[in-house]
Amino acid sequence: MRKPPIIAATLAAALAAVATLTACTAQSQPAKGEPPFLKGEGTLRVLAGSELADLQPVLDGAAAATGVTVKLTATGTLDGVEAVVQGGAAKQYDATWFASNRYLQLHPDAAARTGTATKIATSPVVLGVRTSVAQRLGWLETRPTWSEIAVATGERRFTYGMTNPAGSNSGFAALVGVAAALAGTGAALTAEQIGPITPRLRAFFAGQSLTAGSSGWLMEAYLRAAADGRPVDGLVNYESVILSLNASGKLTEPLTVIYPADGVVTADYPLTLLTGASEQARTNYAAVSDYLRRPSVQREIMARTWRRPAVPDPALTLAPQFGPRSGNLPELPFPGKLDAADALIGAFGDSLRRPARTVYVLDLSGSMKGERLQGLKTALTGLTGADASLSGQFSRFNGREQVVLLPFSTRPGTATTFELPEADFAPVLAQIRGHVQQLKADGDTAIYDALLAAYALAGSGGDRFTSIVLLTDGVRTAGADLAAFRARLPRLPRVPVFTVLFGESDTGEMTEVATLTGGRTFDARATGALPAAFKEIRGYQ
Numbered sequence: 053m054r055k056p057p058i059i060a061a062t063l064a065a066a067l068a069a070v071a072t073l074t075a076c077t078a079q080s081q082p083a084k085g086e087p088p089f090l091k092g093e094g095t096l097r098v099l100a101g102s103e104l105a106d107l108q109p110v111l112d113g114a115a116a117a118t119g120v121t122v123k124l125t126a127t128g129t130l131d132g133v134e135a136v137v138q139g140g141a142a143k144q145y146d147a148t149w150f151a152s153n154r155y156l157q158l159h160p161d162a163a164a165r166t167g168t169a170t171k172i173a174t175s176p177v178v179l180g181v182r183t184s185v186a187q188r189l190g191w192l193e194t195r196p197t198w199s200e201i202a203v204a205t206g207e208r209r210f211t212y213g214m215t216n217p218a219g220s221n222s223g224f225a226a227l228v229g230v231a232a233a234l235a236g237t238g239a240a241l242t243a244e245q246i247g248p249i250t251p252r253l254r255a256f257f258a259g260q261s262l263t264a265g266s267s268g269w270l271m272e273a274y275l276r277a278a279a280d281g282r283p284v285d286g287l288v289n290y291e292s293v294i295l296s297l298n299a300s301g302k303l304t305e306p307l308t309v310i311y312p313a314d315g316v317v318t319a320d321y322p323l324t325l326l327t328g329a330s331e332q333a334r335t336n337y338a339a340v341s342d343y344l345r346r347p348s349v350q351r352e353i354m355a356r357t358w359r360r361p362a363v364p365d366p367a368l369t370l371a372p373q374f375g376p377r378s379g380n381l382p383e384l385p386f387p388g389k390l391d392a393a394d395a396l397i398g399a400f401g402d403s404l405r406r407p408a409r410t411v412y413v414l415d416l417s418g419s420m421k422g423e424r425l426q427g428l429k430t431a432l433t434g435l436t437g438a439d440a441s442l443s444g445q446f447s448r449f450n451g452r453e454q455v456v457l458l459p460f461s462t463r464p465g466t467a468t469t470f471e472l473p474e475a476d477f478a479p480v481l482a483q484i485r486g487h488v489q490q491l492k493a494d495g496d497t498a499i500y501d502a503l504l505a506a507y508a509l510a511g512s513g514g515d516r517f518t519s520i521v522l523l524t525d526g527v528r529t530a531g532a533d534l535a536a537f538r539a540r541l542p543r544l545p546r547v548p549v550f551t552v553l554f555g556e557s558d559t560g561e562m563t564e565v566a567t568l569t570g571g572r573t574f575d576a577r578a579t580g581a582l583p584a585a586f587k588e589i590r591g592y593q
Contacts, residue, residue, distance in 0.1 A: 083348035180294035180307035205259025213262025219591025265591025402451030460502035461495030498531035525555025
């Protein structure tokens with residue numbers, strides 16, 4: 053696919069610069085004018101956001117220069133925060149590296165669990181809009197406010213994709229920014245202010261047509277929608293993700309970056325030492341932090357990932373793709389209290405977003421008897437609010453959601469649908485818990501008959517985010533096979549299937565089902581991993 057000329061030229065120059073920088077770091081020599089590298093040894097174990105995987109080449113340079121290997125372990129935002137505040141993170145890691153520490157810092161125990169934090173790069177959460185759409189809406193000439201964007205989305209003149217605030221920092225930052233801008237007080241949002249701005253927030257989220265649990269998967273879903281002839285008008289995401297997508301050459305129409313006139317919320321990627329880290333870990337942390345903030349490395353980070361430098365330096369000139377071209381980029385206030393942040397996430401799921409329809413296709417064949425069936429019951433019960441953890445609190449079934457449980461064994465069983473009201477949904481959650489406890493296992497495994505039945509139940513989705521979750525612990529032993537499902541797929545609604553690898557399920561077939569339908573595979577084969585997989589899937593629904 054042909055790249056737009058300006059983007060292609062800039063990308064080529066950036067890659068050439070990166071090649072030069074990489075050659076320098078491979079020799080373990082500081083750039084001209086920079087002091088000698090600080091040294092460490094061994095491994096710095098870091099609990100990190102998944103989006104930081106694109107920094108691996110930079111971290112390889114850090115290892116050559118400092119003698120410290122940085123080992124990143126990916127986690128979701130809420131899972132990471134919970135691990136830190138409960139003390140579990142310090143038992144396995146030396147540091148954390150999230151897109152932002154602001155939500156973490158609202159927790160009372162955070163100060164005692166964390167130490168030095170070093171900002172490595174920045175990226176505001178902005179709006180990427182197909183250029184033709186931005187021109188139609190008049191956003192090329194004048195920067196819109198979040199309120200004006202909400203009006204356009206409420207009138208269905210603009211559609212976009214955004215990650216789930218309960219599972220991804222970019223979505224949470226966008227939610228905070230929109231809410232703060234609509235409140236219009238110039239001060240940190242309070243829990244009491246959410247109610248009055250709910251109608252305008254609903255208007256904004258009426259235009260959301262793609263959701264995801266991570267920024268990277270959202271980008272892939274955006275590309276798939278365009279390839280299927282269902283283009284979405286834009287993305288709410290990190291500036292770095294949007295610029296990277298433009299530079300990738302994968303778009304038939306580039307995205308214009310829209311910087312709302314009333315401000316943004318910016319990620320600053322603080323590498324944060326955990327309390328109790330060993331003396332060697334502290335030495336390693338100092339060496340890696342020093343390396344990452346050097347001007348030469350800051351330039352490399354900008355060229356590789358399109359994140360802005362965190363270090364003020366006249367020599368660090370931003371590429372012309374960065375904006376805004378006129379006016380400044382004010383920072384919108386983050387909630388100052390935990391109850392406000394939590395209330396905002398809760399309101400998003402129960403009241404603000406387009407409601408969901410989720411069809412759970414549950415293998416109840418004979419091989420599921422015993423511990424496996426009990427694990428399934430625990431995972432589903434956790435989604436009814438029984439999981440009291442931080443991640444469990446925000447992954448439960450939401451108000452206004454339709455939850456459909458479709459068991460299967462030798463043939464598809466009887467589906468049961470639960471309709472959650474917008475408020476006072478505890479009785480319905482209790483009904484789901486009671487139903488789940490009655491599940492019994494016996495018979496063969498008609499995976500694809502059940503999956504086809506689930507598509508009939510899912511329908512076209514309408515105004516809901518509709519998805520199917522397929523759990524099986526084995527291979528098909530009855531009914532239609534994968535080839536038959538593949539043949540039927542073009543005539544089925546476009547509904548993603550999130551497959552769960554469990555027991556002896558066929559990894560190849562489950563991966564193909566997820567790929568064909570625009571879903572994703574989740575691995576729950578480790579002991580006790582099923583509840584975590586079910587919670588992670590919630591970010592994509």
